[in-house]
Amino acid sequence: MNDDKLVIGGHEFSSRFILGSGKYSMKLIEAAVKYAGAEIITLAVRRANTKEGENILDFIPKGVTLLPNTSGARNCEEAVRIARLARELGCGDFVKIEIMRDSKYLLPDNQETVKATEILAREGFVVMPYMYPDLNTARDLVNAGAACVMPLASPIGSNKGLATREFIQILIDEIDLPIIVDAGIGRPSQACEAMEMGTAAIMANTALATAGDIPMMAGAFKSAIEAGRKAYLAGLGRVLTRGAAASDPLTGFLRD
């Protein structure tokens, strides 16, 4: 289990919990690192664009990888500009592409995301694209140089869990990059289920941010993700999803 690393763009991580950026607070960052074991923390560049004393950059513990995102970008061009700005701000080479042309549901624009992935991967970024789970887009992202694929589970902030379960499973089965479920995971049990399916990591924010006890919920996510990962590695046992199992083999009549 100790050798089981999450590898993104050649970088290894022991933790499979990534803190999203939606509702950020110092308390949340602290809890995510301390109790959920997060090694990657997303940072909205637009949120870091402040003169405030409480600059988020000052609160990222050492050893934690910053994942700036392009939230606020409405197209490829804007996402590329924000990614370059993040690099200039000293946020490193990781970037999570978020492109939204919709202010209501904040659903990602897959086409523009593929375009931005291609440009930024060429510039040496470790590109982590947030996307609507579509196999063709995922394949395009692989070809464009993405370091992983980040399908949404349900609308961002909704805490509704794996509404796109079947489509995420297809991505896990067909794509040779880590599939990281992003957006919509509201409970540890949902995170566990996604991990059992073979998801490489979970990104969450609102589920922790809106919990009654943030540190305790962070710990719950850590346990759930680890449990799900173990179950996946162990190979799930017999799960009877259709019909009953015959006690005698159906093919027992075959003679040789």
Next chain:
Amino acid sequence: MQNFFVDSEFLSQQALERKHKLESDASFRTNHMQYMPGMEIINSDVYESVMSHVNSYDYAKYSAKDVNSALEHEICSIEDFKALLSPAARNFLEQMAIRARLETSKHFGNTVYLFTPLYIANYCENYCVYCGFNCYNHIRRMKLSLEQIDHEMQIIANSGMEEILILTGESRSQSSVEYIGESCKLARKYFRMVGLEIYPVNTDEYAYLHECGADYVTVFQETYDAEKYETLHLFGHKRVYPYRFDSQERALRGGMRGVAFSALLGLSDFRKDALATALHAYYLQRKYPQAEISLSCPRLRPIINNDKINPMDVHEKELCQILCAYRIFLPFAGITVSSRESASFRDGIVKIAATKVSAGVSTGIGDHESKYTGKESQSQEGDEQFEISDSRSFDTMYHDMSSEGLQPVLNDYLYV
């Protein structure tokens, strides 16, 4: 009906006669539905969509049962929203607040955004009877020079503020689009985010202002009731109702990221105006899905030379009902509560539905130095548009919001 009309002893006999005629003789006034030369017509379908609901809205027909079922629905339909705005919902204020708080927390966490307005001129070419800036009201008029604007912005920026809303009186001749554009360029030097609340302009002018650094446009329709609108905006370009109505759409076409909507509650039937405001935002966002939308909910306030003006039947409970209904219907929309409201109301409502409050507010011209530092102003100052109620400074507001358990946010925006 309150009396908005105040005669100034400084007006000439001729001006007074004209003023009285505008007030008393509807035939002396221009057609408020007719565009003036130079006003762009965009033939939008949004007005019809909004007003078909508003005109047929009979809020008396909604019962407690309708309100209950609206609160049970996961997605608030237009019909549910109408129930939540109705008098029947008055008895459900606490339940509405609980639901509103849940939606606010889902979309915004526990954050509250802070900003401050900067009035750069108070000249006005309109006669809007309830407004302190109206052209017949005798006040000290002023327009800041670019140097003065720079100075004011420095003072505000030094206080810690990162978002500014630039306002002018509605006078194209005194406060030209270029003058406003230059102010935006200055603002970009000091602030991360620049919004505008100025007279409505054409799409190409919004595009120019966007290039100058502004990305958000606020236009108050004041009242969506066109007939009532006609009796309140007696003279000037602001009298043209449909041009004003389409402002946000032109702003979005001009490339602005976000637009804000509002009715001035107390001018007309507030339930219908609240319905219209939210539907205006709702339909525009459907048409321009990338648009960031936000709502304000100002109530009428006293002005210089008329301290009797008040928000009529919109008391704090009604205002709270409207804000909760807005939040439940448009969970993703920003909601701003202005310094017209008391500190206690604002402290309460930011925990339920509002996401943005102003601080360190002055609605006068060129008076930030004297108001922020207590220093005697070296130059002239222009009078205020209305009396504010919550006069907390930026520091006090930041501190108060933090001690309410909220996280004050000064900026969450990038100009791209």
